[in-house]
Every structure is written in structure tokens, then in C-alpha cells.
Amino acid sequence: MLNKLLTLVLVREPSRVLLGLKKKGFGEGKWNGFGGKVEPGETILEGAKRELLEESGVVSNSLEEIGLLKFEFVGDPQILEVHVFTSNTFEGEIKESDGSTRIFLHFAEMRPQWFYTDKIPLHQMWADDKYWFPMFLKGSKFKGYFLFEGHEKIVKYQLDEVEKLNS
Numbered sequence: 001m002l003n004k005l006l007t008l009v010l011v012r013e014p015s016r017v018l019l020g021l022k023k024k025g026f027g028e029g030k031w032n033g034f035g036g037k038v039e040p041g042e043t044i045l046e047g048a049k050r051e052l053l054e055e056s057g058v059v060s061n062s063l064e065e066i067g068l069l070k071f072e073f074v075g076d077p078q079i080l081e082v083h084v085f086t087s088n089t090f091e092g093e094i095k096e097s098d099g100s101t102r103i104f105l106h107f108a109e110m111r112p113q114w115f116y117t118d119k120i121p122l123h124q125m126w127a128d129d130k131y132w133f134p135m136f137l138k139g140s141k142f143k144g145y146f147l148f149e150g151h152e153k154i155v156k157y158q159l160d161e162v163e164k165l166n167s
């Protein structure tokens with residue numbers, strides 16, 4: 001079976017990272033970067049850029065691929081292949097929560113918010129994030145594999161810092 005291709009974009013400033021609270025779908029209730037399925041006819045990079053815009057409201061022309069994560073769930077033959085990108089610039093306005101956008105945000109899939117790098121809400125994120133987020137924050141690239149049982153428990157994993165991602 002072919003891997004399911006997904007993207008994950010982490011916009012960052014020197015001391016902050018932009019995350020979104022996923023309000024429905026896969027990973028509901030968790031803070032995460034922005035991303036989703038790569039659609040037929042688009043490259044992985046194009047998919048990352050599109051999902052970032054749809055979910056956060058900003059455009060990035062400087063996405064850099066920094067991670068490749070594979071996820072398997074016990075009892076499910078499908079492998080999720082998540083391509084992780086970062087960007088330290090963006091254009092446009094973040095759809096952050098304030099009075100004027102509340103109605104719109106009610107329907108949006110993600111609620112964006114900046115987090116200081118020493119206050120990343122790891123306990124409200126996917127369980128694998130606590131392993132690779134520190135690598136991301138210090139500017140390393142990484143490759144990983146995680147076997148989940150359910151959505152919270154990791155039963156096996158492997159994670160390596162790499163020089164290059166030649167995926």
C-alpha cells in the first residue's frame with residue numbers, strides 16, 4: 001500500500017512558534033503545525049504552502065523541509081508519511097482569535113496562536129512531538145518512525161538527526 005502523504009508546517013520567529021488548535025478531524029483537540037493531505041497534481045511543497053494558507057491565513061515563500069516522519073498505527077496497514085517544513089518569514093495576516101474574527105474562526109479547522117519556545121504545549125500535542133520538537137527548535141533536520149497504539153501511546157520509535165533529508 002502506498003504511504004499517505006501529509007505536510008506539517010511550523011512557522012517560527014527566533015523565540016516563538018505558530019501552532020494551531022485542531023478543532024475537528026484527525027488530531028482533534030491537539031496543538032500542531034499546519035498541514036494536511038497532499039492533493040493529486042500538486043507537489044509536497046505546494047501542498048504545504050496551500051494548507052498553511054488555508055489554515056493560518058499566511059503565505060510563505062521560504063518553506064524549508066526539515067523533517068520526515070512516518071507513523072504507523074497498530075492494526076492499520078496504512079503508513080502516514082509526514083513532511084515537516086519550517087519558515088521564518090510569512091506574508092499576510094494570521095487568523096488569530098480576536099473579536100472581529102470570532103465568527104469566522106468558529107468555522108475554521110485550526111485556531112492559530114503563537115507559543116514561546118520554552119512554553120510549547122507538548123502535553124496537548126501528538127505524543128511524538130516531544131521527541132522531535134527539540135531537534136526542530138535547535139535547527140536540526142530529522143527522520144523518524146513511530147508506531148502508535150491508539151492515538152496517545154507510542155509502542156516503538158526510532159528518531160535520528162540527519163544532515164540531509166534526501167527522501
Ligand SMILES: Nc1[nH]c(=O)nc2c1ncn2[C@H]1C[C@H](O)[C@@H](COP(=O)(O)OP(=O)(O)OP(=O)(O)O)O1
Pocket residue numbers: 006007008009024025026027032033034035036037071080082126127128129
Ligand atoms: N503523529 C503526528 N504528529 C504530528 O506532530 N503531526 C501529525 C501526526 N500525525 C498527523 N499529523 C499532522 C499531519 C497533518 O498536518 C495533520 C493531519 O492532516 P489533515 O488535517 O489532512 O487530517 P484530516 O483527517 O483532518 O483531514 P481532512 O479529512 O482533509 O479534514 O496532522
